[in-house]
Amino acid sequence: MALPISKTKALLEWKLYLFIVPSMVLVATFSYYPTISAIYHSFFLWGGGDTKEFVGLKNFTDILNDKVFWTSFITIGILVIANIFRMIPSIFLAVLIHRLKSDRWQYWYRVLLVVPMIVPGLVTLFIWKFFFDPNLGVLNAALDASHLKVMLVHLDKFFGWGVFFEGVPTAWLGEPALIIPALIIWGFPWIGAVGVLIFLAGLQSIGAEIYEAADLDGVTSLQKFLHIEFPLIMTQVRLSMVLMLIGTLQGYGLQFLLLGPDGGAGGRGMVPGLWMFNRAFIAGEFGYACALGLFLFVFILGLTWINNKFVKVDK
Amino acid sequence: MRERILNGIGIGLLAICFVVALGRILWPKERGSTGEDVVTIRIAHWQLETGVREALEAMAREYEKLHPDVRIQQIPIPERIYTNWLITQLIGGTAPDIIQIGIGMTEERIARFFVPITELVEQPNPYNKGTALEEVPMRNTFFDGMQGGYQENLLEYYSVPLSGTSIRVYYNLELLKEITGSDKLPTSYREFIDLCKTTAAFAKANKRTIVPIAGSKYNGPLLMSALFSSQTQKLMDKLSPTGVLLSDSALTAEWFAENKWTPNSPEVLSGLKLMREVSEFLSPGFMQLQRDDATFYFVQGRSLMICSGSWDSTSIQSQAPFAVGVGRIPFPTPDDPIYGPFTKGRISEAGTLSAVNFGLVRSSANPAIAQDFLLFLGSQPANRVWTNVSRWIPSVVGVEPHPAAAPFQPLMDGYAPGFPLPNQADAARVYNTNINDLFGPEGSPQKFADRLAEGLLEAQKSDLARIIRSTSMNSKRRDTVVASLAVQQAKDPGNTQLAEKLDEALQSIASIERGYYLNKAALRATETAAANP
Numbered sequence: 001m002a003l004p005i006s007k008t009k010a011l012l013e014w015k016l017y018l019f020i021v022p023s024m025v026l027v028a029t030f031s032y033y034p035t036i037s038a039i040y041h042s043f044f045l046w047g048g049g050d051t052k053e054f055v056g057l058k059n060f061t062d063i064l065n066d067k068v069f070w071t072s073f074i075t076i077g078i079l080v081i082a083n084i085f086r087m088i089p090s091i092f093l094a095v096l097i098h099r100l101k102s103d104r105w106q107y108w109y110r111v112l113l114v115v116p117m118i119v120p121g122l123v124t125l126f127i128w129k130f131f132f133d134p135n136l137g138v139l140n141a142a143l144d145a146s147h148l149k150v151m152l153v154h155l156d157k158f159f160g161w162g163v164f165f166e167g168v169p170t171a172w173l174g175e176p177a178l179i180i181p182a183l184i185i186w187g188f189p190w191i192g193a194v195g196v197l198i199f200l201a202g203l204q205s206i207g208a209e210i211y212e213a214a215d216l217d218g219v220t221s222l223q224k225f226l227h228i229e230f231p232l233i234m235t236q237v238r239l240s241m242v243l244m245l246i247g248t249l250q251g252y253g254l255q256f257l258l259l260g261p262d263g264g265a266g267g268r269g270m271v272p273g274l275w276m277f278n279r280a281f282i283a284g285e286f287g288y289a290c291a292l293g294l295f296l297f298v299f300i301l302g303l304t305w306i307n308n309k310f311v312k313v314d315k
Numbered sequence: 316m317r318e319r320i321l322n323g324i325g326i327g328l329l330a331i332c333f334v335v336a337l338g339r340i341l342w343p344k345e346r347g348s349t350g351e352d353v354v355t356i357r358i359a360h361w362q363l364e365t366g367v368r369e370a371l372e373a374m375a376r377e378y379e380k381l382h383p384d385v386r387i388q389q390i391p392i393p394e395r396i397y398t399n400w401l402i403t404q405l406i407g408g409t410a411p412d413i414i415q416i417g418i419g420m421t422e423e424r425i426a427r428f429f430v431p432i433t434e435l436v437e438q439p440n441p442y443n444k445g446t447a448l449e450e451v452p453m454r455n456t457f458f459d460g461m462q463g464g465y466q467e468n469l470l471e472y473y474s475v476p477l478s479g480t481s482i483r484v485y486y487n488l489e490l491l492k493e494i495t496g497s498d499k500l501p502t503s504y505r506e507f508i509d510l511c512k513t514t515a516a517f518a519k520a521n522k523r524t525i526v527p528i529a530g531s532k533y534n535g536p537l538l539m540s541a542l543f544s545s546q547t548q549k550l551m552d553k554l555s556p557t558g559v560l561l562s563d564s565a566l567t568a569e570w571f572a573e574n575k576w577t578p579n580s581p582e583v584l585s586g587l588k589l590m591r592e593v594s595e596f597l598s599p600g601f602m603q604l605q606r607d608d609a610t611f612y613f614v615q616g617r618s619l620m621i622c623s624g625s626w627d628s629t630s631i632q633s634q635a636p637f638a639v640g641v642g643r644i645p646f647p648t649p650d651d652p653i654y655g656p657f658t659k660g661r662i663s664e665a666g667t668l669s670a671v672n673f674g675l676v677r678s679s680a681n682p683a684i685a686q687d688f689l690l691f692l693g694s695q696p697a698n699r700v701w702t703n704v705s706r707w708i709p710s711v712v713g714v715e716p717h718p719a720a721a722p723f724q725p726l727m728d729g730y731a732p733g734f735p736l737p738n739q740a741d742a743a744r745v746y747n748t749n750i751n752d753l754f755g756p757e758g759s760p761q762k763f764a765d766r767l768a769e770g771l772l773e774a775q776k777s778d779l780a781r782i783i784r785s786t787s788m789n790s791k792r793r794d795t796v797v798a799s800l801a802v803q804q805a806k807d808p809g810n811t812q813l814a815e816k817l818d819e820a821l822q823s824i825a826s827i828e829r830g831y832y833l834n835k836a837a838l839r840a841t842e843t844a845a846a847n848p
Contacts, residue, residue: 047423048402051788133608134600135524135617162757171600174751260532260747265602265755267748281398283740283781284421 038290046287048280059291069292072263072270076249078180079271083244086190091237093191094199095225110200113193125257128186132258134169139185143170173258176266183269186254195240202233242304249300252277272296352384356685357411359390359404361397361418362671366629370705377700378691385684394418408678412685416474416674422466423789429674430682431471435690436461442694447713453693457710463669470823475693476669477701479708481625481723482537486640490525490619500642504542504654507645511596514619528593529618530601531609538622538644539590540735541662545646546586547733548659550576562734565782565833568775571737572840578764578771582657582733587753587760589647589654594754602750610634625723629706632719641722646729663729669710737771739778745770772845779838786831793824 042059046052063069097109131138143149149164156164163175172182206229214224230237252273255263261278263270270278276296280289358371368391375387390411392400398419404410405428416425436454443449443456454461454472463476484507488498494517501507511527518525528538544562551562554570570576576583598604598612606623613621614634622644623631632639646661647654673692679685691697698711706719716724736746745767753763800817807813 045784047421047785047788048406051423051792053784053788132603134603135526135598135612165756168756169599171603171755173603174600175755176751259603262744262747265748265751267744278744281402281419282744284785285781 038293041287042290042294044287045285046290047284048286052287055287059288060295062288063291063295066275068267068270069272069275071267072272072275075180075263075268076271079183080245080248082184083248084241086184086187087192087195087237087240087244089190090192090195090240091199091230091233094196094203094233095229097196098200098203098229099221110197113191113196117193121253122257125254129173129258132172132182134171134174137172139172140169174265176264176268179259179264179266179268182258183254186258198236198240199233202236203229206232238307242307245303245307246300249273249296249303353386354384354681354684355386355388356413356681356688357388357390358413358673358688359392359401359411360415360671360673361392361394362415362626363391363393364626364630365633366705366707367671370701370707373700373704374692374697377697378688381691382684382687385688387688405676405678410676410678412676412679412681413673413689414676416672417670421785422469423785423792425466425473425674426469426789426792428677429473430677430686431469431473432464432475432675432686432689433472435686436464436472440690440694442691442696446695448695448711453690456693456695456712457669458712459667459669459710461669463710464672467826470819470826474672474674475689476710477671477673477692477698477707478669478705478710479625479667479723479725480670481664481667481708481725482541482622482644483625483628483723484538484642484644485613485621485623485628485631486642487613487616487619487635488638488640490616490637491640494619498640500640501645502642504645504647504651508592508596510619511593515596524617526598526612526618527596527620528598529609529612529621530594530597531604531606532602533606534609534622535594535597535601537624539593541644541732542589542593542646543586544732544735545662546582546589546654546657547576547735548662548730549657549733550580550582551731551733552659562732563833564737564739565779565830565837567734567737568779569833569837569840571771571775572837572844574844578767579761583736584760584764585654585657587763591753591758591760602754625708625720628719628723632706643726659730661729662732663727664725665727665729666731667725671707671710736767737775737778739775740781741774741777742771745774772841776838776841776845779834779841782834783831783838786827786834790824790827790831793820793827796820797824 041052043054043056044052045055045058097106100106100109130136134140140149143152149170150166152164152170153166156162161177163177164170170178172178210228211224214228219227250273252271255269255271255274256277258264259269261274261282263274263278272292273296276289276292279285279292358375360367360371362368368389371389375389378387379385388411401410401414401419402424405414405424410428414429416429437452439450440448440453440456443451443453448456454464457463457476458479459476461472461476464472464474466473484500486500491500492498494514495510501510514525514527517523554575555566578584578587594601598609598618601609609621610623610627610631612618614631614636616637621631628641643661647658649655649658649660651658673689675682675685675689693711695711695714698709698714701707702709702714702717702720706717708716708720708723708725737743738746749763749766749770752758752766753760797817797820800813800820804810804813804817
């Protein structure tokens with residue numbers, strides 16, 4: 001932390017402040033200007049051109065009656081809950097790597113985790129889109145080969161889902177009832193390299209003496225995880241949760257790429273970010289989209305505050 | 316010491332990368348740049364189909380031969396991101412000199428960012444010198460009178476079109492012969508459906524993974540919306556006492572609000588039934604597939620047919636390892652036992668407009684040169700290069716299409732199409748998000764019609780309100796111009812050029828206001844209908 005200096009000294013050394021000017025100019029231009037512009041335009045009926053009409057709070061009151069926007073929160077709620085569970089494999093893998101006795105192998109596993117990060121996210125999404133292809137996709141092929149499809153057809157008949165039929169390839173992204181499952185299945189086995197590395201960093205900060213004491217007390221592997229490792233990486237878990245929450249609420253790239261700007265069949269894949277995009281670039285309502293963006297910002301801020309306040313870290 | 320050396324190498328590498336990157340930004344490498352006097356004109360488009368980039372390159376090289384001090388740089392942008400890219404470039408003032416107009420373009424954006432070329436197209440094109448079109452005003456040198464480049468509400472020409480377009484059904488001739496023993500293409504809707512059934516039976520009997528028609532959310536609707544509009548032909552005649560031949564979204568919305576047609580009208584239900592019938596022969600789950608997926612299916616020999624535009628011809632022909640046949644969309648005829656009662660007959664392509672329109676951007680650093688290149692693009696010699704290299708249909712009169720493009724020439728016989736299902740932003744969303752109720756394994760025309768009946772009115776209301784707002788803003792923009800011209804004319808009453816400009820501006824406002832009041836009437840009817848369900 002910087003030490004406080006006197007006002008006289010600060011004024012005397014004013015030239016030093018010039019060093020942060022370039023950074024501040026870039027931040028102001030690329031971060032603050034668009035944000036301020038979005039706030040300003042959220043009070044206008046604006047189609048992205050030079051003509052706009054001031055409408056006060058109309059865009060914000062319209063949000064209150066926007067059924068699609070509010071319904072999209074149900075989808076995003078499901079995805080957030082699913083994403084919390086999707087963090088488990090990363091924690092599990094981090095613990096496994098951490099418990100490797102050989103430092104060299106630990107290193108190589110970390111490298112192996114980082115290597116796939118070179119592949120652009122968009123490519124990964126396209127690969128997954130191909131997995132979901134009803135006729136050539138890996139998912140349907142695997143279900144057919146393992147005869148799981150037969151079981152699903154029987155279950156469908158019993159429960160009346162109306163999505164799995166004998167002899168008809170399953171349209172994972174074309175059936176409203178399958179869209180959310182498809183969005184959850186995406187990325188299986190859900191091991192995020194960044195997440196694993198964050199958890200691993202947390203695990204490595206646990207002192208060897210704690211493990212030694214646990215060993216002396218005859219603590220099992222599972223008990224070690226539940227009573228030592230997991231509580232001690234809660235800071236990292238909380239950080240990952242905040243990042244995940246922000247990413248899930250803001251993100252729409254996955255839904256846009258897999259399902260299109262309308263959120264797919266039945267609009268089931270519609271999320272707030274995609275609705276914002278839809279209003280701006282499909283309907284041409286840029287002013288309203290700015291208002292939606294601001295609303296989302298406040299919502300995410302609130303959730304982050306709640307997360308920080310109530311997800312306690314007891315060391 | 317070792318650490319210091321390594322740090323030095325690291326910083327050195329970083330510095331080199333930075334300098335190279337900076338250099339690439341500040342002094343972009345231009346093909347064949349020979350000196351400071353060379354002007355670069357940038358032209359952007361979304362046509363990534365086989366042949367187009369090559370054709371534009373060939374046309375650019377021809378132009379550069381005539382003007383050694385000019386370099387033409389082509390910027391192809393994928394269709395998926397074209398709108399976002401376009402808006403960002405235009406608003407940011409960094410747009411190329413010439414841009415393809417179409418996707419993501421509103422009248423407001425055209426008026427704001429593009430230069431009207433009306434005066435230019437009233438004159439003969441200098442690049443037609445030595446041809447039969449030498450004395451002909453440029454706009455009359457296009458097969459459609461350059462209507463494809465005309466903005467009706469702005470009353471100005473804004474772009475130069477390069478090509479004509481049409482929708483066709485492509486056939487795998489080898490597979491067709493294997494299935495039917497003949498390479499004869501179906502000529503009527505009944506023959507077409509019979510062929511689909513035969514193909515499905517053939518695939519099942521031989522355990523082959525073949526579907527009759529390769530489908531995607533792009534290709535499927537191309538075929539089905541054309542077939543749908545055959546069922547609303549007579550209905551449109553009935554609803555339009557003034558004999559409007561081409562469908563108008565405001566009128567269709569007003570008729571819908573006034574209950575003159577509903578999703579449950581027999582004509583509309585028949586159109587939906589037709590769509591459902593055809594969908595059963597498309598690739599399963601086609602609404603989740605993309606255009607490339609469908610093309611892939613077809614060229615891999617996994618389907619007998621694919622429906623697409625003339626613009627996909629070169630891509631398909633160049634990728635398919637088999638002979639490709641091309642046929643017209645087989646519309647139901649009036650004697651068809653099921654779909655005959657609502658149709659007048661096959662739909663004519665006489666109303667097809669020229670396409671692949673390029674407009675001149677206002678922020679161009681070299682507007683005179685860019686405009687000159689645009690004139691060149693619209694000339695007969697350049698259009699000949701266009702069709703010969705791209706194998707797309709030519710747009711200029713007197714240019715013989717490349718033999719491969721001949722089957723795509725618009726066919727004039729037939730009748731005007733009926734109205735399509737509403738396709739503005741929110742109406743399209745209601746359509747797209749419920750379409751599985753029509754095509755899905757448990758879907759039906761009635762189920763889909765019920766969904767449309769639930770959501771269409773509200774969607775139309777918000778679409779119409781949006782159009783009215785945009786039209787009103789456009790009109791306000793024009794008011795300033797009219798006021799300014801009127802003041803100038805009052806000061807200089809003898810200036811005929813000024814009088815003409817004022818007249819044009821007033822006509823433009825009148826046209827915008829016509830659209831405004833048509834949409835306003837439709838919105839009023841929609842609001843009344845929504846208030847009295």
